[in-house]
Amino acid sequence: MFDSLLSSFLKKSDDEPFIAVDIGTSAIKILSVMPTGDRFARQGYKLVGVGVAPTPAGAVNNNAVVKPEAVGKAIRTLIDANDIKGERTTFAVPAPAVFTKRITIGYCEPKDLEKNITFEAGNYIPHTIEAVHLDYQIVKVHGTSSMDVLLVAVKNEIIDSYAAALQQADLIPAIADVDSFALENMFEISYPEERAKTVALLNIGSRYTNVSILQDGQSLFAGDVGVGGRLYTDALCEALHMTPAEAEKIKAGETPSGYDESVVAETFDRTTEHIAAELQRQIGFFWNAAATDRSIEGIYVCGGAAQIPGLVEEIGVKTGMICVAVEPFRWIEWNSQFDEDLIKEVMCSMGVSVGLAIRRFGDKKQAQARIGVNG
Numbered sequence: 001m002f003d004s005l006l007s008s009f010l011k012k013s014d015d016e017p018f019i020a021v022d023i024g025t026s027a028i029k030i031l032s033v034m035p036t037g038d039r040f041a042r043q044g045y046k047l048v049g050v051g052v053a054p055t056p057a058g059a060v061n062n063n064a065v066v067k068p069e070a071v072g073k074a075i076r077t078l079i080d081a082n083d084i085k086g087e088r089t090t091f092a093v094p095a096p097a098v099f100t101k102r103i104t105i106g107y108c109e110p111k112d113l114e115k116n117i118t119f120e121a122g123n124y125i126p127h128t129i130e131a132v133h134l135d136y137q138i139v140k141v142h143g144t145s146s147m148d149v150l151l152v153a154v155k156n157e158i159i160d161s162y163a164a165a166l167q168q169a170d171l172i173p174a175i176a177d178v179d180s181f182a183l184e185n186m187f188e189i190s191y192p193e194e195r196a197k198t199v200a201l202l203n204i205g206s207r208y209t210n211v212s213i214l215q216d217g218q219s220l221f222a223g224d225v226g227v228g229g230r231l232y233t234d235a236l237c238e239a240l241h242m243t244p245a246e247a248e249k250i251k252a253g254e255t256p257s258g259y260d261e262s263v264v265a266e267t268f269d270r271t272t273e274h275i276a277a278e279l280q281r282q283i284g285f286f287w288n289a290a291a292t293d294r295s296i297e298g299i300y301v302c303g304g305a306a307q308i309p310g311l312v313e314e315i316g317v318k319t320g321m322i323c324v325a326v327e328p329f330r331w332i333e334w335n336s337q338f339d340e341d342l343i344k345e346v347m348c349s350m351g352v353s354v355g356l357a358i359r360r361f362g363d364k365k366q367a368q369a370r371i372g373v374n375g
């Protein structure tokens with residue numbers, strides 16, 4: 001009785017870490033970190049909890065969680081197995097489900113902003129205002145004449161499907177972020193020395209790849225390309241009639257037994273070639289859309305599929321640019337309680353999770369628009 005009364009009187013500290021949950025088509029990634037140093041001079045983060053598990057088969061479809069119970073159960077199991085504390089979560093919405101548009105509106109006072117933007121947004125977003133979660137960020141103010149605003153809209157049913165999975169795991173869905181925005185935040189925090197450059201940041205997942213063009217620490221353009229590690233699984237299963245589990249082993253670099261090695265190699269190389277060519281084409285397209293006169297100086301790559309042998313190298317060959325593997329845990333330290341080998345195995349796929357985990361309530365510095373849920 002007293003316990004519950006006491007807890008209802010105690011406000012949660014703003015420094016209590018969120019649990020970051022990235023529900024991908026292939027894997028569920030969970031992360032919790034605490035800042036080291038004080039509020040004003042944060043030097044890095046320390047790892048509080050981490051866990052990765054396969055997403056239940058068919059549970060994420062069309063950018064929504066279609067089996068919230070199964071996903072919720074998998075999340076709860078991960079949290080319990082890794083002894084991760086807390087309830088409030090930040091979670092990722094897949095970029096392909098998000099509508100973004102930069103618009104110019106007449107200058108207005110802050111008190112009128114929300115009303116005006118909501119009114120203007122109705123002209124741009126392909127759904128009714130009531131059907132979406134809408135957020136915005138002022139990108140540039142042109143004196144007292146006009147302002148550029150980034151609109152961000154996601155259909156309610158998409159956000160609700162992710163929130164439902166978290167609720168099934170007895171968690172509180174507090175803040176939703178677009179995966180590409182979280183990724184850009186991770187990069188900004190992890191690679192401050194690259195801030196002055198123009199770079200492409202890739203996150204190669206299972207179904208799609210996030211591509212951001214960053215310059216001077218700002219996102220010039222973010223898009224997604226429908227290629228990822230699942231193409232290998234599909235191609236191997238089709239060409240050799242193997243099971244997805246067998247294909248996964250080959251993707252991780254194991255030598256296949258019982259299959260024609262030359263067909264495996266040919267299928268593998270063809271897929272690598274296709275993905276690299278498609279990314280090269282789209283990076284060029286996105287760079288054009290970014291409308292910068294500066295060239296891309298390097299490509300930074302993360303995502304689970306970036307570990308597929310030869311893929312990152314082939315992207316380097318196709319684009320003729322230096323491709324560097326991103327280390328999302330670059331500014332995160334961990335103690336001996338954590339399994340170093342396991343962390344090294346999963347961190348490549350945790351770029352989005354790191355960007356989500358470093359969010360705090362009351363974050364003022366927001367490079368992009370955020371989609372608030374209960375936050």
Ligand SMILES: Nc1ncnc2c1ncn2[C@@H]1O[C@H](COP(=O)(O)OP(=O)(O)OP(=O)(O)O)[C@@H](O)[C@H]1O
Pocket residue numbers: 023024025026027028204205206207208209228229230248251252253303304305306307308309349
């Ligand atoms: N160690 C590894 N070696 C090779 N491939 C790997 C490895 N780990 C994961 N992958 C591949 O990476 C992909 C999953 O990456 P990731 O977890 O980033 O995707 P996801 O977030 O689940 O997918 P999406 O965001 O596209 O829905 C899968 O295709 C998987 O086979």
Ligand SMILES: [Mg+2]
Pocket residue numbers: 023024025179205206352
């Ligand atoms: Mg992903």
